[in-house]
Amino acid sequence: MPLEQSDRYLAPHTVQEATQDAAGQGAAVLAGGTDLLPRWSKGVVKQPDALVSLKDVEGINGIARINGEVRVGALATMSEIASDPIIRDAAPVLANAAGRIACPQVRNRATIGGNLCNASPAADTAVPLILLDAVLDIAAWNGSSLTAREVPVTKFFKGPGATVLAPGELLTHIRFKPLAAGAYAAWDKFGTRPAMEIAVASVGVAVRLDGGTIVHARVGYGSVAPVPMRGRKAEVALMDRPLSAETIERCQAAARDEIAPITDVRASEGYRRDVVAVMLGRLLRNVES
Amino acid sequence: MSLVELAFVVNGESVTLSVPPFATLLDVLRDDLELTGTKYGCGEGECGACSVILDGKVVNACLVPALECEGAEVLTIEGLAFGGKMHPLQQAFVDHGAIQCGFCTPGMIMAAYALLEANPSPTEEDVKRGLEGNLCRCTGYRKIVDAVLSFAGGGA
Numbered sequence: 464m465p466l467e468q469s470d471r472y473l474a475p476h477t478v479q480e481a482t483q484d485a486a487g488q489g490a491a492v493l494a495g496g497t498d499l500l501p502r503w504s505k506g507v508v509k510q511p512d513a514l515v516s517l518k519d520v521e522g523i524n525g526i527a528r529i530n531g532e533v534r535v536g537a538l539a540t541m542s543e544i545a546s547d548p549i550i551r552d553a554a555p556v557l558a559n560a561a562g563r564i565a566c567p568q569v570r571n572r573a574t575i576g577g578n579l580c581n582a583s584p585a586a587d588t589a590v591p592l593i594l595l596d597a598v599l600d601i602a603a604w605n606g607s608s609l610t611a612r613e614v615p616v617t618k619f620f621k622g623p624g625a626t627v628l629a630p631g632e633l634l635t636h637i638r639f640k641p642l643a644a645g646a647y648a649a650w651d652k653f654g655t656r657p658a659m660e661i662a663v664a665s666v667g668v669a670v671r672l673d674g675g676t677i678v679h680a681r682v683g684y685g686s687v688a689p690v691p692m693r694g695r696k697a698e699v700a701l702m703d704r705p706l707s708a709e710t711i712e713r714c715q716a717a718a719r720d721e722i723a724p725i726t727d728v729r730a731s732e733g734y735r736r737d738v739v740a741v742m743l744g745r746l747l748r749n750v751e752s
Numbered sequence: 753m754s755l756v757e758l759a760f761v762v763n764g765e766s767v768t769l770s771v772p773p774f775a776t777l778l779d780v781l782r783d784d785l786e787l788t789g790t791k792y793g794c795g796e797g798e799c800g801a802c803s804v805i806l807d808g809k810v811v812n813a814c815l816v817p818a819l820e821c822e823g824a825e826v827l828t829i830e831g832l833a834f835g836g837k838m839h840p841l842q843q844a845f846v847d848h849g850a851i852q853c854g855f856c857t858p859g860m861i862m863a864a865y866a867l868l869e870a871n872p873s874p875t876e877e878d879v880k881r882g883l884e885g886n887l888c889r890c891t892g893y894r895k896i897v898d899a900v901l902s903f904a905g906g907g908a
Contacts, residue, residue, distance in 0.1 A: 469754045469756045471774070472756055472817075474822075493820075495815075496816060496820070497812075497815050500776065500796075500797075500814070501795075501796035501797060504776075504795045505795065505796065516817070516819070518820055542809070565797075566800070566884045566886075567863065567867075567881075567882060568800060568810050568812040568863070568885045569797055569815070569885065571810060571811050572811050572815060658885065
């Protein structure tokens with residue numbers, strides 16, 4: 464029995480078709496669906512006019528090393544990222560974060576592209592990507608050809624639930640260089656239980672020492688600002704200094720000062736400042752040992 | 753609303769049906785195929801009561817649009833029993849009293865099944881991690897973990 468093709472569920476096969484479909488009025492792009500479906504499952508938010516499923520789109524899944532970079536397809540799931548040998552070798556900090564999101568059922572569906580495009584301030588993969596200076600590849604259809612632009616992850620988020628993506632723009636890949644030899648990167652999140660928890664706060668740090676002096680520093684925070692945030696002041700507090708107790712204290716003070724947490728159902732503003740300082744101190748002391 | 757054709761395999765049987773574009777896999781399993789062993793708990797991926805195996809991976813059926821399953825293979829709790837006999841993992845749950853009200857049980861067993869497929873000899877910590885997405889509001893976790901560990905140890 465042939466059925467009428469639905470104009471409410473579109474399954475494009477190419478990036479070009481997907482960008483054209485996604486540009487349609489009221490269209491929602493569907494990757495893993497773990498953030499998207501709960502929005503309307505309770506009837507609180509109305510269903511989008513159309514779902515643009517990415518499941519059949521070629522070329523935006525998988526994880527590869529290309530030209531000295533790691534390239535992660537937007538459709539790579541959290542389970543894949545957590546166990547992928549390339550990620551575990553080049554950026555174990557990202558594998559760790561992906562493996563601690565939610566639970567197996569969600570990690571098997573949730574994608575890194577979805578985690579970023581959903582633009583939660585608590586997005587667990589965003590902070591490791593900030594540490595890695597990741598770049599996001601964005602495709603769009605300009606009416607006659609496919610265009611591409613790249614955006615640093617630090618410039619991708621505009622606010623809670625908001626990104627720089629225009630309607631019809633599609634995040635296709637996430638790229639970053641492997642951690643430099645001798646660099647140390649770690650990430651941690653805090654919540655009331657290890658699983659199924661939106662972080663009260665998360666913190667990541669990447670440092671490289673040369674002759675006892677910090678010559679490279681990246682700090683990132685989640686759940687403590689309207690967007691996942693790079694800790695530039697905390698980085699300044701670390702740079703060109705030994706990784707001493709005094710440096711760690713300066714870094715903690717800078718972090719406490721530069722984050723902009725709110726009080727909500729999960730924690731108070733002051734508590735979040737304290738938790739960030741404590742987690743940052745623990746991560747930095749782990750570098751020494 | 754126009755319906756869309758969906759063809760997939762459920763518990764080893766090919767199924768073709770027409771579904772609304774926004775139906776979830778859980779809607780189709782329970783309402784169309786009458787496989788009500790898979791439970792509707794929270795409907796938003798928090799409780800794990802609707803856990804099923806989709807192409808070898810455990811997922812929350814409430815978070816999967818049915819049309820994403822075109823051509824896929826789904827295994828539900830009804831597909832575990834064979835020849836009128838419970839699967840040994842189901843039997844382990846019975847033997848350990850790992851069932852109180854029973855509502856979480858199908859989801860727990862499917863999550864445990866996926867865990868054991870990937871890791872036949874899990875530690876207690878592995879089991880807890882494997883079941884971290886499944887809530888038991890009777891809080892019978894101890895016996896559930898024991899049941900899974902006993903099966904991992906060669907059967908109850």
